[in-house]
Amino acid sequence: MAVHKTINHTVTCLAKMPGIDGDHAEFDPMGSFKRGIIGSLSSTLSVEPDEFEVPPSPDLGDLALPVHAEAKRSGDTPDALSRRLADLVASAALDFVERVQPVGGYVNFFLRTESVADAVWSSISKLGEKYGENPSTPSRVIVEHTSANPVHPLHIGAARNAFFGDTLARLLRARHKTVTTHFYVDDTGRQTALAALAYKLLGEPEPSGKPDFYVGSLYVFANAFVELYDAKARLAEAEGDEEVKRVQSEIDEWMGVLAEQSKRDPAMFEALSRAFADLEDPVLALNQLMMEYEEGVGVTVKLVRKLVNHCLEGFKQTLRRANVNHDRFYFESDLLWDGSVELLLEKLRDSPYVKMEGRSLIFDAERAANELGLKELFGIPKTRVIPPLVLTRSDGTTLYTTRDLAYSVVKLSEADYVYNIIGAEQSTPQLQLKVALYSLGYKKIVNQVHVPYEHVELEGERMTSRRGRYIALDSVLDEAFNRSVDEVKRRNKELDDDTVKSIADKVSVAAIRFALISVNANKKISFSWDRVLNFESNSGPYALYTYVRTRSLLAKAGDTSRLQPDFSWLRSQDEHRLTVLIARLPEVVGYAADNLRPEALADYVLKLCDLFNSYYDSTPVLGAPDPALRDARLGLVVMLNRTLSSCFSLLGIVPPERM
RNA sequence: GGCCCCGUAGCUCAGCAUGGAUAGAGCGGCGGCUUUCUAAGCCGAAGGUCGAGGGUUCAAAUCCCUCCGGGGCCGCCA
Numbered sequence: 001m002a003v004h005k006t007i008n009h010t011v012t013c014l015a016k017m018p019g020i021d022g023d024h025a026e027f028d029p030m031g032s033f034k035r036g037i038i039g040s041l042s043s044t045l046s047v048e049p050d051e052f053e054v055p056p057s058p059d060l061g062d063l064a065l066p067v068h069a070e071a072k073r074s075g076d077t078p079d080a081l082s083r084r085l086a087d088l089v090a091s092a093a094l095d096f097v098e099r100v101q102p103v104g105g106y107v108n109f110f111l112r113t114e115s116v117a118d119a120v121w122s123s124i125s126k127l128g129e130k131y132g133e134n135p136s137t138p139s140r141v142i143v144e145h146t147s148a149n150p151v152h153p154l155h156i157g158a159a160r161n162a163f164f165g166d167t168l169a170r171l172l173r174a175r176h177k178t179v180t181t182h183f184y185v186d187d188t189g190r191q192t193a194l195a196a197l198a199y200k201l202l203g204e205p206e207p208s209g210k211p212d213f214y215v216g217s218l219y220v221f222a223n224a225f226v227e228l229y230d231a232k233a234r235l236a237e238a239e240g241d242e243e244v245k246r247v248q249s250e251i252d253e254w255m256g257v258l259a260e261q262s263k264r265d266p267a268m269f270e271a272l273s274r275a276f277a278d279l280e281d282p283v284l285a286l287n288q289l290m291m292e293y294e295e296g297v298g299v300t301v302k303l304v305r306k307l308v309n310h311c312l313e314g315f316k317q318t319l320r321r322a323n324v325n326h327d328r329f330y331f332e333s334d335l336l337w338d339g340s341v342e343l344l345l346e347k348l349r350d351s352p353y354v355k356m357e358g359r360s361l362i363f364d365a366e367r368a369a370n371e372l373g374l375k376e377l378f379g380i381p382k383t384r385v386i387p388p389l390v391l392t393r394s395d396g397t398t399l400y401t402t403r404d405l406a407y408s409v410v411k412l413s414e415a416d417y418v419y420n421i422i423g424a425e426q427s428t429p430q431l432q433l434k435v436a437l438y439s440l441g442y443k444k445i446v447n448q449v450h451v452p453y454e455h456v457e458l459e460g461e462r463m464t465s466r467r468g469r470y471i472a473l474d475s476v477l478d479e480a481f482n483r484s485v486d487e488v489k490r491r492n493k494e495l496d497d498d499t500v501k502s503i504a505d506k507v508s509v510a511a512i513r514f515a516l517i518s519v520n521a522n523k524k525i526s527f528s529w530d531r532v533l534n535f536e537s538n539s540g541p542y543a544l545y546t547y548v549r550t551r552s553l554l555a556k557a558g559d560t561s562r563l564q565p566d567f568s569w570l571r572s573q574d575e576h577r578l579t580v581l582i583a584r585l586p587e588v589v590g591y592a593a594d595n596l597r598p599e600a601l602a603d604y605v606l607k608l609c610d611l612f613n614s615y616y617d618s619t620p621v622l623g624a625p626d627p628a629l630r631d632a633r634l635g636l637v638v639m640l641n642r643t644l645s646s647c648f649s650l651l652g653i654v655p656p657e658r659m
Numbered sequence: 660g661g662c663c664c665c666g667u668a669g670c671u672c673a674g675c676a677u678g679g680a681u682a683g684a685g686c687g688g689c690g691g692c693u694u695u696c697u698a699a700g701c702c703g704a705a706g707g708u709c710g711a712g713g714g715u716u717c718a719a720a721u722c723c724c725u726c727c728g729g730g731g732c733c734g735c736c737a
Contacts, residue, residue: 055680056681056683064680106680190736357734362734387734399737400737423737424730455731462731466736491697522665524665528671536699539699545699549696600673603674603684606684616696617692
């Protein structure tokens with residue numbers, strides 16, 4: 001076909017131009033156009049592809065090259081320079097450039113719809129579901145995410161972490177990185193010991209109900225009983241009215257927690273209040289359990305691992321439901337038992353930046369950072385003071401960050417880059433960790449990045465797992481599912497129950513993932529049901545709905561596999577804009593992955609949907625007045641369908657065939 | 660007190676990395692659209708001292724400084 005000759009001609013031409021990577025042209029149509037333009041300017045000016053901008057309005061073109069800076073360098077006026085460059089590009093008569101226009105210091109390029117569509121069509125024909133991938137330098141990457149303490153169900157805040165990490169991993173794979181996702185199981189801390197203590201007191205029964213919820217209940221009770229014991233002891237020794245008042249209010253607070261939790265699980269409350277009352281000293285029992293687990297004492301190891309695995313089983317069920325995947329669960333305790341932590345502690349004890357204070361070991365991160373020039377290396381201001389890091393408790397047991405040092409060494413031995421999705425409140429310890437490891441000679445730690453995210457708040461307060469005050473991801477999934485079932489039934493009365501459920505399942509996950517991923521990670525999210533159950537514009541379900549419209553069109557069109565559209569028929573503004581936007585997917589993927597900003601992809605999806613829905617409303621596809629026009633529009637729908645599918649797969653959502 | 664993050668329309672958010680062309684969406688409110696491919700949709704009008712003030716620049720929501728408001732962290736939680 002003539003059309004296909006044109007495509008191949010365009011692509012080969014680009015591939016032969018200096019500095020153009022043939023393989024890359026196949027992945028990134030827009031990039032190849034930029035390179036083509038750069039080629040036509042090369043006699044006068046050297047331009048990088050990323051100097052191009054997207055004009056603020058499509059009326060100004062599809063690509064813009066700002067020349068203010070160059071004009072300043074060369075002593076030209078921006079106006080004169082942009083006119084000169086525009087003439088240069090025009091005289092090159094690039095077949096994909098419809099028009100070049102110099103406007104106030106910019107050179108604006110209007111691309112030919114047909115050329116862009118041909119390039120995307122060719123790319124999609126070759127790549128299929130890989131369209132959107134944007135290869136970069138290959139490297140091994142570990143993304144650690146979720147990593148919630150295995151003592152309570154995943155709440156909606158942990159879900160934000162999980163969705164962010166999972167989406168980032170998908171984006172990095174689209175950059176052709178070799179990605180391994182890790183869930184770091186913090187099974188050695190005080191939190192786990194609390195739940196384990198309660199579990200032991202009950203005689204290690206099989207959990208009733210979903211296991212992570214069962215463990216979560218143990219944890220809230222254990223924590224409350226221990227806090228109460230501790231507070232009461234302090235009350236006995238409290239001096240002065242103010243002190244007494246303060247401790248008393250703490251006691252009231254924990255009594256309140258017990259009351260709330262006992263309503264949820266009266267039987268467990270009864271059993272545990274007796275068991276804790278019988279304990280001579282719960283704090284002592286707790287510390288002993290913690291110590292035994294760190295030392296690897298057989299019965300304790302069995303107990304804690306059993307409890308932790310119950311909780312992880314619950315996590316896995318929930319995460320599977322939400323399409324979140326982890327390649328590996330890494331147990332923190334293993335690092336203690338195989339001597340990795342001790343090895344690091346030995347090195348640290350010899351470090352000039354470490355000293356004993358009282359009975360605990362302290363690392364002077366500020367001095368280390370200053371003497372080794374690490375603030376500059378890590379890109380933080382010189383004025384930022386890094387507080388000292390406590391490495392061991394007075395009883396010799398380790399703290400979270402200390403164990404995390406050993407874990408970081410493991411991760412860096414297995415990957416070139418490490419992204420840790422961890423709450424913003426841990427910025428300081430994460431920085432201390434980098435300084436400590438660098439000071440011990442682990443220079444590769446510069447490649448470990450703490451990716452901070454802010455919390456999901458509940459009615460203006462932080463959710464607290466310790467007090468049992470949180471919204472579980474399971475509850476949100478359930479609620480969204482029920483709501484989706486209603487909506488699907490209302491619109492599709494003829495569907496059988498299984499189909500309805502299958503659709504509702506996809507819609508609900510899309511709603512939640514989309515809602516949480518579309519807000520920049522360093523902004524707090526205030527949880528509201530309205531937000532996560534939003535099925536209208538700017539939502540996951542809206543995007544799915546748009547996709548379903550394309551599905552439905554394609555299904556009605558019959559077999560499109562041999563479609564050979566002549567895109568010269570695409571002449572409307574909407575068609576042009578849609579085509580150009582579709583062609584931008586690879587660069588959006590590149591941007592989102594490289595800048596750790598998955599929300600950019602969500603934003604892109606919404607733009608595509610808005611444009612298409614408006615087009616759909618105004619323009620008949622199947623009923624187009626001419627068969628060739630129909631095929632061209634159908635071809636556009638095929639490309640949009642492919643583009644949305646690729647986006648969904650990157651966002652971890654699965655589109656239904658109808659809804 | 661020191662440090663980190665946030666502050667854009669009534670509400671929820673894009674845009675800020677690499678300054679650039681009239682600051683964009685959605686929700687809510689207002690007014691319309693369904694004999695036509697799924698109305699979870701579309702179209703229209705309204706709504707902004709980009710927290711405040713200074714500075715750098717031909718050009719600042721974007722960079723720098725100060726201040727205000729909210730959140731977080733600051734020695735044995737994670």
